[in-house]
Structures are given as C-alpha cells and as structure tokens.
Amino acid sequence: MSILVFVEIAEGQIKKTSLEAVAYAHAMGGPVTAIALGAADQSALTSLGKYGAQKVLHAADEKLNKEVIQAYASVLTKALQDEGADILVLASSSLGTPVAARVATKIGASLATNVTELPDTTAGFVVKRSIYTGKAFAKVTLSNTKKVIALKKNAAEAKEVGSDVAVTPYSVTLSDADFATKILSSEKATGEVLLPEANIVVSGGRGMKGAEHWGILEELAKTLHAATGCSKPVSDMGWRPHHEHVGQTGVKVAPQLYIAVGISGAIQHLAGVNSSKYIVVINKDADAPFFKAADYGIVGDAFDVVPKLTEALKAAK
Amino acid sequence: MKILVCITHVPDTTSKINFTDNNTKFDPTGVQFIIGPYDDYALARAIEIKEANAGTTVTVLNVGTADTEPTIRKALAIGADDAIRINAEPTDSFFVASQIAEHAKSAGGYDLILMGRESIDYNSGVVHGIVGEILGLPSISPVMKLDIEGTTAKLAREIEGGKEYVEVSLPFVAGCQEPIAEWKIPNMRGIMSARTKPLKVVEPKAVDSGVKLQKFELPPPKGAVKMISADNVAELVTLLKNEAKVL
Ligand SMILES: Cc1cc2nc3c(=O)[nH]c(=O)nc-3n(C[C@H](O)[C@H](O)[C@H](O)COP(=O)(O)OP(=O)(O)OC[C@H]3O[C@@H](n4cnc5c(N)ncnc54)[C@H](O)[C@@H]3O)c2cc1C
Numbered sequence: 001m002s003i004l005v006f007v008e009i010a011e012g013q014i015k016k017t018s019l020e021a022v023a024y025a026h027a028m029g030g031p032v033t034a035i036a037l038g039a040a041d042q043s044a045l046t047s048l049g050k051y052g053a054q055k056v057l058h059a060a061d062e063k064l065n066k067e068v069i070q071a072y073a074s075v076l077t078k079a080l081q082d083e084g085a086d087i088l089v090l091a092s093s094s095l096g097t098p099v100a101a102r103v104a105t106k107i108g109a110s111l112a113t114n115v116t117e118l119p120d121t122t123a124g125f126v127v128k129r130s131i132y133t134g135k136a137f138a139k140v141t142l143s144n145t146k147k148v149i150a151l152k153k154n155a156a157e158a159k160e161v162g163s164d165v166a167v168t169p170y171s172v173t174l175s176d177a178d179f180a181t182k183i184l185s186s187e188k189a190t191g192e193v194l195l196p197e198a199n200i201v202v203s204g205g206r207g208m209k210g211a212e213h214w215g216i217l218e219e220l221a222k223t224l225h226a227a228t229g230c231s232k233p234v235s236d237m238g239w240r241p242h243h244e245h246v247g248q249t250g251v252k253v254a255p256q257l258y259i260a261v262g263i264s265g266a267i268q269h270l271a272g273v274n275s276s277k278y279i280v281v282i283n284k285d286a287d288a289p290f291f292k293a294a295d296y297g298i299v300g301d302a303f304d305v306v307p308k309l310t311e312a313l314k315a316a317k
Numbered sequence: 318m319k320i321l322v323c324i325t326h327v328p329d330t331t332s333k334i335n336f337t338d339n340n341t342k343f344d345p346t347g348v349q350f351i352i353g354p355y356d357d358y359a360l361a362r363a364i365e366i367k368e369a370n371a372g373t374t375v376t377v378l379n380v381g382t383a384d385t386e387p388t389i390r391k392a393l394a395i396g397a398d399d400a401i402r403i404n405a406e407p408t409d410s411f412f413v414a415s416q417i418a419e420h421a422k423s424a425g426g427y428d429l430i431l432m433g434r435e436s437i438d439y440n441s442g443v444v445h446g447i448v449g450e451i452l453g454l455p456s457i458s459p460v461m462k463l464d465i466e467g468t469t470a471k472l473a474r475e476i477e478g479g480k481e482y483v484e485v486s487l488p489f490v491a492g493c494q495e496p497i498a499e500w501k502i503p504n505m506r507g508i509m510s511a512r513t514k515p516l517k518v519v520e521p522k523a524v525d526s527g528v529k530l531q532k533f534e535l536p537p538p539k540g541a542v543k544m545i546s547a548d549n550v551a552e553l554v555t556l557l558k559n560e561a562k563v564l
Contacts, residue, residue: 010477067476069446070455092442094476098458098492101446104411110527111411113441126531131439135334137534138439144527180455181489184471186481194477200563224564242461242496243475248330248437249354249495257563268330274536278561280553281542291542296556300547312551316558 004080005034006072006090006099007048011190012041016197017091019051019158021151025089026052026161027118033057033083035170037072038064042167049165051158057083057170063179064172067095071178073102079170080107080146092150093196100150110142113150133248133271152275153196153254195244198227200257201276203246205231205269207262207283207302211239216306217261223313229253231263247272262302265290282306318373318465318487320363321424323417323432323444324392325353325407326385330437336533343438343533352388354500355433359491361498362463363431364396370465374398376424380407380416386516393511394503400516410439411526414447419522421452427488429470434459434492445492455485458492 003025007018014036025032034053036045039060048056059075076099080088088103090096092113104111112127116137120126124141130152131138142149195201202221204214214228221228228244235245246253248268254275261282263269270293273279281294282305291297298305328334328348335344352360360377367373377392379385380403389400403416421427430452435442442458449456461480462473465487472483475494503511545553558564 067481069457070449073450094459094474097442098446098456101410101443102450102456104443105414105447105450108527111443112528113443128534131533132328132334133437133440135536136336137536139531139534141529141531142527143529181457181483181485184482184484186476186479188476188479188481192478196477236496241479243477243479257557257561271330278557278563280557291544293539294542295540295561296553297542297544298547298550298553299544305547305550308547309550309553312554313564316551316554316564 002083002085003028003030003032003087003089004076004083004085005032005053006076006088006096007034007036008091008093008095009036009038009040010194012039013044014048015091016158017093017151017153020154020156021089021091022048022051022053023158024118024151024156027156030054033085035059035076035079037075038067045167046164049162050160052161053165056165056167058167059170059172061172061174063174066183068179068181068183069095069098070102070180071174072099073106074174074178075172076103077106078172086146088148090150092152096150100148104148107146108144109146109148110144111148112140112142114152115149116152116155118156130275134252134274135271193225193227195227195229195251195253198253198255200224200226200259201229201253201255202226202259202261203229203231203263204234204261205263206233208234213303214240216303216310220259220306220310223310231269260290261306263290264288265293318366318370318428319426320366320373320375320429320431321378321421321427322356322360322363322375322392322397323378323430324356324360324388325433325436325438326350326379326381326388327353327436327438330354334535336535340533341530350388352392353433353436355435355437355492355494357500358495358497359431359433359493360392360395360397361501362493363429364501365498366465367396376401378403378417378420380405380413380521382406389516390511391503393514393516394507395501396507399514402516402518403521404518405521408530409526409528410441410443411447411528412524414444415451415524416521417444418448418451420519421448429488430490431493434494442492445490449490452490454489456490456492457483457485459494460491461494461497463491463493463497
C-alpha cells in the first residue's frame with residue numbers, strides 16, 4: 001500500500017503542515033512518495049527523506065508556479081496512478097482542501113478533511129476529524145480502497161526518522177482545460193510567519209483601540225517568532241488584513257500558544273482558537289468571558305502589560 | 318443569468334454542541350438553526366447580482382429533511398426567487414455534492430453555482446470542489462470578491478497570508494466568504510412574499526460516498542485558569558517556559 005503525499009511550498013520551503021503530512025503517511029506504514037508542484041528549493045525537497053519519504057517527485061513545470069486547483073488535482077491524480085498509490089495524504093488548507101475534493105471525485109476515493117489523528121485500523125479504517133468548528137469530533141470509517149486524507153495541523157509530529165533522498169523530476173502533460181481559472185496576480189505577505197502554520201499566535205481585539213496601536217503586538221510577536229491574528233471586528237474595520245481574522249468565520253488556528261489581547265472571548269472567536277494547546281488572555285475586564293477558556297490570565301491594560309511582557313521575554317532569552 | 322445558491326441549515330454559532338443515542342446523533346434540544354454564515358454571504362452576493370442585472374433569477378437549494386423549510390423560507394424572504402429541497406439527511410460531503418450536481422444537470426443552464434466556503438457543522442470545505450469536478454466546471458474557494466462582466470468573472474480568493482486575483486468564464490462554482498457582501502436581513506415584504514414562492518421537494522439520488530459516521534466525541538473539559546498579576550509578568554514567562562513548555 002503505497003501512499004502519495006502532496007507537499008505545499010511557501011517561499012521555496014516545505015510548509016510545516018506538509019512535513020506533518022509526510023510524517024503521518026510514514027506512521028501509517030508507507031512506503032511514502034512525496035510530490036511537490038512548481039518552484040521549490042531542491043535541498044528542502046531532498047530533506048523530505050528525513051521525515052519519512054522514500055521517494056520525492058518534483059513537477060517543476062513553471063505553469064505550476066501558480067497554484068491552480070484544477071491543474072494541481074490533475075497532476076496528483078496522474079501521480080497516484082503512476083505510483084500505484086491508493087492513498088493521498090495532504091494538509092487541509094486554502095489549497096489542499098479544494099485540491100483534495102477534486103482528486104477524491106476523480107478517483108472515487110473516500111474523502112475526509114480536518115483529520116486530527118492517525119487512522120485506527122483495528123476494525124476497518126477509521127479517522128477522527130474535527131467538526132462544529134473545533135467544538136466536537138467525528139469518527140468516520142473510510143470504506144473505499146482509495147482514500148484522500150486531508151490533515152488538520154498537529155495530526156502528526158514532523159520528526160526526523162530517515163535521511164535525505166534524491167529528487168526525481170516528474171514530467172506532466174497539462175491541458176488548457178486545467179487552466180480555465182486564470183490567476184492574474186496575488187498579494188502575499190512575505191517573510192512573515194503564516195497564521196495557520198504558526199506555533200505561537202499573538203492576537204488583538206477591539207480593545208487595542210486602533211490600527212496605530214498594533215506596533216506593541218508586532219513587537220511581542222517578533223520576540224516570540226509568532227504570527228499576528230485578530231478578532232472579526234478588527235478586520236471588519238480594516239485595522240488588520242482579512243487573512244488575519246481568527247474565529248468561526250475566519251482562520252482556525254492550532255498553535256502551541258495563543259495570546260489574546262483585548263479580545264472579549266465571544267463564542268465565535270473561541271471557535272477558531274479552541275485547538276490551541278495553551279491560551280494566555282490579557283484583558284482589562286476581569287469578567288471577560290475569554291478567561292474561562294484560558295490557561296493563564298492577566299487582568300490589566302494592554303498598553304501597560306504587552307510592552308512589559310515583551311521586555312520580560314527578551315530578558316529571559 | 319441563472320444563479321443557484323446552495324445553503325446549509327446549521328446550529329447558530331452560539332450553540333452548545335451535544336450528542337444523543339450513545340454519541341451517534343446531534344442533539345437539537347434548545348438549538349436554533351440558521352442559514353450557514355458562509356452560505357448567507359453567497360446568498361447576499363447572489364441577490365446583489367440579481368438586483369444589478371435585470372432578468373436574473375436566484376434559486377436556493379438545500380439538501381435536508383422537512384425540518385429545514387423555515388431556513389429555506391428565510392432565504393426566499395431575503396430575495397431568492399424559488400427553492401429546491403432535496404429530501405435527505407445531509408450525511409456527508411460527497412452525498413450532498415452529488416445531489417447538487419444532479420439538480421444542476423437536470424435543471425440545466427446555471428451560470429453561477431454559489432455556496433459557502435464550508436458548512437459550520439462538518440466544516441469539510443469540499444462540496445464546491447466536488448460539484449465542480451462532477452460537472453466539469455472550475456471551482457474557486459474561498460472567494461472574497463466576485464464581479465461579473467458579461468460572461469467573465471473577476472474574483473479575489475483568499476490564500477494563506479494574502480489573496481489572489483482570478484479570472485474565469487461562466488459557468489463555474491464558488492465557495493464564498495466575507496467580505497463578498499454584507500449579510501442581508503429579510504424585511505416584512507420579503508417575509509410575506511416568501512410564503513408563496515415555489516419550494517419544490519425532490520427525492521435524492523442514491524449515492525455511496527464510502528464515508529460512514531461511527532461516533533461523535535466532545536473535547537475534554539478545560540482546566541481552571543491561572544491568574545497572574547499585571548505587576549508580575551515575569552511569572553507568566555516562567556510558567557510558559559517551565560510549566561507549559563511552549564517557549
Ligand atoms: C455569525 C457570526 C460569526 C462571527 N465570527 C467571528 C469570528 O470568526 N471571529 C471573531 O473574532 N468574531 C466573530 N464574530 C463576532 C463576535 O461575536 C464578537 O463580536 C467579536 O469576537 C468581538 O471582538 P472583540 O473581542 O475584539 O471585541 P469586544 O467584544 O468589543 O471586546 C473588546 C475587549 O477588549 C477589552 N479591552 C478594552 N480595552 C482594553 C485595554 N486597554 N486593555 C486590555 N483589554 C481591553 C474589553 O474588556 C473587551 O473584553 C461573529 C459573530 C457572528 C454573529
């Protein structure tokens with residue numbers, strides 16, 4: 001039972017959630033073939049061997065530098081055939097999830113997204129997935145021989161289990177129909193920690209009182225190598241870009257540490273952060289509902305506490 | 318133009334989630350059901366397009382049992398022209414997507430098939446992709462902006478850390494999210510006229526998706542919060558380092 005893993009590239013490097021996908025496939029028992037599409041750093045690709053890939057394919061066709069969902073789905077479908085793989089593992093993301101949908105339909109696979117754990121194969125093939133925006137889980141049996149499994153962050157730990165492998169170029173024939181959607185341009189923050197990938201998130205709410213006050217949160221985030229997030233009203237008011245909006249209707253994060261500053265803790269916000277390992281809440285109102293969902297809390301003024309926290313972190317380094 | 322908007326009937330975002338029957342069924346006791354928030358954005362944009370383009374019709378579709386009819390009537394009150402209910406429990410993404418695709422094929426002629434980026438119950442985020450694949454149409458999600466110029470659409474799609482601008486010819490399938498449009502609240506006239514708008518009930522097509530629910534689970538309860546004085550933030554750093562071990 002060979003497993004194909006689609007790895008995503010961000011700024012030339014393999015995304016952390018994709019390394020987790022390789023580790024997941026390895027833990028399932030492999031053998032694991034990883035495939036990357038579009039421009040990628042060759043040393044990053046060879047290092048996939050360390051995380052459990054026996055073979056690494058690279059489809060470097062420059063048409064694939066743009067992440068066109070239909071084209072990606074066609075290439076992965078062909079690669080599954082060529083490798084004789086019945087299972088595709090990938091990370092749930094704004095690219096991985098729609099690609100998973102199309103590949104599963106093409107090959108007649110059982111499909112599960114937001115999978116949080118390794119499969120239980122004691123009776124059939126059962127995976128656990130996150131539902132109700134993190135408020136519950138469902139255990140589902142995937143009964144078709146072919147399976148597409150899209151993982152939620154932290155479904156497996158990316159750890160080194162092997163050594164570098166050589167990269168095999170993978171040539172593809174692309175049709176015009178695969179490029180029916182034309183990507184005209186994109187705007188992407190560079191050099192920043194991506195919010196869905198981050199180990200630590202520093203998030204600000206309406207209590208920050210204005211876009212001009214984000215400097216103290218950015219400083220804290222920089223000290224922690226963290227990504228910055230925000231509540232919905234903050235992105236609605238344009239204080240922060242939409243892709244930083246965390247919650248029910250925004251990004252669902254799953255960091256080791258989530259630091260919430262001046263956010264009240266409305267249930268819709270909590271829905272996006274309840275997969276965090278630890279939550280710190282800084283709020284001037286001792287009755288803010290967020291404290292009930294927190295591990296550590298400080299009642300205080302953000303403009304006083306945040307700079308002090310940044311200093312204390314720097315001092316502790 | 319003919320627009321199909323697919324809506325889910327889901328627990329209100331403030332709902333507490335509970336299960337019954339040995340954790341195999343969702344417990345609707347005390348739960349209020351709404352149009353999925355993402356679907357509501359799709360519907361709002363569809364109505365805006367209809368208002369700007371004479372002769373446009375908006376059909377809403379829901380895969381659900383008779384319990385979902387108040388939610389469908391709300392979509393009609395917001396401004397959809399007619400509705401289809403595929404009479405089945407929406408058990409799984411592939412099942413639901415197959416019903417939508419079947420309707421689109423038999424009704425024919427939809428220029429746009431809109432829905433939310435994901436439902437807020439199962440959060441799969443794949444129905445638009447599956448519908449697109451079955452119908453051989455492009456699928457784009459999550460869409461933050463959608464403008465139609467003749468037979469071409471210009472869209473903004475959210476990507477991690479930013480957005481990308483996309484052009485595509487009609488017809489296509491889109492999964493929508495904010496800020497594509499503002500949620501619309503039905504007015505009195507809308508509510509009155511919704512009562513008499515056509516709502517057609519169709520029996521589902523048999524589909525085996527190869528996915529079967531075994532059991533639901535709730536996350537373990539959260540422990541108590543440790544409070545730290547604002548005058549002693551160094552203690553927080555120590556706890557994060559030595560107790561939580563996250564630094
Ligand atoms: C369908 C639906 C979906 C939604 N989806 C989301 C979502 O995805 N994400 C989301 O975030 N919200 C969402 N919301 C909105 C949500 O209900 C809340 O309105 C929102 O989360 C509140 O944002 P906030 O905490 O920043 O603001 P507020 O609730 O106004 O809270 C501000 C907090 O800052 C504190 N504060 C003020 N000044 C200071 C200071 N100087 N120092 C420290 N603390 C201070 C206050 O005590 C208060 O607790 C949704 C709502 C609905 C109906």
